[in-house]
Amino acid sequence: MDVKLALPDSYRLNASICNGYKISKVAFAFSLLFVDALLVALIIAYVPYTKIDWDAYLSQVSGFLEGERDYQNLKGDTGPLVYPAGFLYVYSAIQFVTGGDVYPAQILFGVLYIVNLGIILFIYMKTGVLPCWAFSLLCLSKRVHSIFVLRLFNDCFAMTFLHASLALILYERWHLGLMVFSAAVSIKMNVLLYAPPLLLLMLKAMSICRVIMALAGAALVQILLGLPFLLSHPVAYISRAFNLGRVFIHFWSVNFKFIPESIFISKEFAFSLLVVHLLLLTAFAHFRWCKHEGGLIRFLRSRLVSMPLRIATSNLLTNEHIATTMFVGNFIGIVCARSLHYQFYSWYFYSLPFLLWKTKFSTPLRLILFLGVELCWNIYPSNFYSSFVLFCIHLTILWGLWTAPSEYPYLKIKSSIQRKEE
Numbered sequence: 375m376d377v378k379l380a381l382p383d384s385y386r387l388n389a390s391i392c393n394g395y396k397i398s399k400v401a402f403a404f405s406l407l408f409v410d411a412l413l414v415a416l417i418i419a420y421v422p423y424t425k426i427d428w429d430a431y432l433s434q435v436s437g438f439l440e441g442e443r444d445y446q447n448l449k450g451d452t453g454p455l456v457y458p459a460g461f462l463y464v465y466s467a468i469q470f471v472t473g474g475d476v477y478p479a480q481i482l483f484g485v486l487y488i489v490n491l492g493i494i495l496f497i498y499m500k501t502g503v504l505p506c507w508a509f510s511l512l513c514l515s516k517r518v519h520s521i522f523v524l525r526l527f528n529d530c531f532a533m534t535f536l537h538a539s540l541a542l543i544l545y546e547r548w549h550l551g552l553m554v555f556s557a558a559v560s561i562k563m564n565v566l567l568y569a570p571p572l573l574l575l576m577l578k579a580m581s582i583c584r585v586i587m588a589l590a591g592a593a594l595v596q597i598l599l600g601l602p603f604l605l606s607h608p609v610a611y612i613s614r615a616f617n618l619g620r621v622f623i624h625f626w627s628v629n630f631k632f633i634p635e636s637i638f639i640s641k642e643f644a645f646s647l648l649v650v651h652l653l654l655l656t657a658f659a660h661f662r663w664c665k666h667e668g669g670l671i672r673f674l675r676s677r678l679v680s681m682p683l684r685i686a687t688s689n690l691l692t693n694e695h696i697a698t699t700m701f702v703g704n705f706i707g708i709v710c711a712r713s714l715h716y717q718f719y720s721w722y723f724y725s726l727p728f729l730l731w732k733t734k735f736s737t738p739l740r741l742i743l744f745l746g747v748e749l750c751w752n753i754y755p756s757n758f759y760s761s762f763v764l765f766c767i768h769l770t771i772l773w774g775l776w777t778a779p780s781e782y783p784y785l786k787i788k789s790s791i792q793r794k795e796e
Contacts, residue, residue: 399506403495407488410513414484417523423476424524427452431528432474435465443606445614457528458615459599460560464531480523483530487522490534493541494724500544500693504731511727511744517716517751518723527717532562537724540700543572544693548580549588556592560599563616564721570655571703574663577677578783579691622713628751629714629768631761644712651710655703658776663699665780695783698732701725702775709768719751733774743767 430450437448448455448462455462472478494512498504522530535558542551555572558565576585597604603611621644624635637643660670667673701722708714708722726747730740750756750764 399499402506403492403499403509406495406509406513407492410491411484411488413513414487414519414523417519418477418480418484421524423480424520425476426525426527428476428479428526431465431526432469435462435469438462439466439469443603445603445607445610454614456614456617456620457562458560458596459603459611460557461528461562463599464528464561476526479526483526484523486530486534487519490522490530490537490724493534493537497537497541497544497697498728500541501697501728503694503697503728508727508731512724515719515723515748515751517719517748521717521720525717527720528562529564529717529720532558532565533720533724535561536565536568540697543575544696546579546690548576548584549591552576552588552592553595556595557599560596563618564718567704567707567721568700570659571663571699574659575691575696575699577674578667582677622715624713625755626715627713627761628716628718628756629761629764630712631756632758632765638712647710647712651707654706654710654772658702658706662702662776662780663695663783666782666784690785691783692781692785694781697728698781701728702732705729705768705772705775709772716751716754729771729775733771733778735774743771 427450430452433450434448434455442448445455468479468482472482491512495509498509498512521527535554539551539555539558542554552572555565555568573585576588580588600611600615603615621639624631624638627638630638633643656670664670664673667676705722705725708718711718714721726744730744733740735743746767747764750760750767753760
């Protein structure tokens with residue numbers, strides 16, 4: 375089967391004319407990486423390191439390296455271990471490389487910061503949503519620099535793996551992308567916020583059989599990483615590493631600090647946020663992400679009753695649709711999260727410029743909203759006003775995404791079957 379992109383001649387002409395612009399975009403991206411690398415080096419050299427979770431991480435890793443496989447006995451200064459097994463492998467490697475010293479660990483995280491930024495810039499260039507100059511917004515967060523090189527949080531590794539997974543998916547490497555996605559989940563479970571939109575994209579892009587195979591590959595990664603704990607103390611591992619019912623301390627909440635603590639810690643508030651989360655995901659899936667397929671129900675029915683393996687023609691998803699669905703799905707989870715700690719900013723900061731440029735807002739308003747989010751995340755401790763303003767900005771961005779035009783999700787291709795006569 376010979377499959378060719380059915381692109382008009384005018385598109386090919388425009389692509390060739392814009393080739394020089396694409397080269398300048400790449401050059402601008404590399405210049406940002408270089409400048410930000412210098413900034414990271416200066417931060418490591420001159421800004422005092424802030425000890426928060428590093429010692430706790432090393433205590434938990436030390437117990438693992440000494441042979442402990444019961445998650446109930448893996449503890450640190452901040453309490454019991456609550457991350458899946460991938461976290462232990464990553465920080466065991468860091469301890470081996472750095473000897474547990476902070477300064478070389480900061481250098482390692484500085485390299486990680488630049489790698490992550492490079493992956494994000496690649497994603498932005500593949501989608502073509504932002505103007506070139508707006509890439510610089512990705513380098514302007516004081517809080518994100520601090521999260522990476524002054525706090526050394528595991529969120530940094532989780533999000534780097536997640537962004538690498540997205541980059542692979544943009545290249546239609548779904549199976550490998552799902553395995554990297556699973557590795558990201560094994561470091562920190564917040565990555566699961568991307569799971570619902572990712573599943574929808576998989577159903578759009580692949581046959582049911584391929585979807586099942588990709589999910590099986592992701593599950594296999596989880597099983598292999600958790601095998602030492604699953605074989606010895608499975609209940610302790612699953613209940614501690616994948617605990618979805620944790621109650622965070624109200625003081626550290628950046629987003630819902632304006633909610634009274636008695637309400638904040640209540641099960642009713644958590645359940646209400648979960649319901650809103652599911653309703654928003656369903657609404658966006660039905661009216662936005664599956665708009666061109668006739669809605670979510672019609673799309674799912676067509677996928678379940680069709681015979682994908684018999685279809686002679688196939689569809690490829692556009693890079694813009696993949697990134698938009700993933701980033702918006704995660705952002706919905708951010709809006710509905712009961713508690714966002716300061717390191718959680720890394721969960722969605724790198725998608726903020728993309729999300730803002732997907733709205734119909736004017737560029738000055740986009741910049742104001744971006745700076746407003748950054749300001750709220752740099753107020754310590756958070757208070758009634760900063761958390762309320764952040765919540766309002768989140769809702770404004772979400773409304774902008776809801777009212778924005780919905781991009782057509784597919785690249786149209788034509789297929790021809792060339793038969794060889796014997």
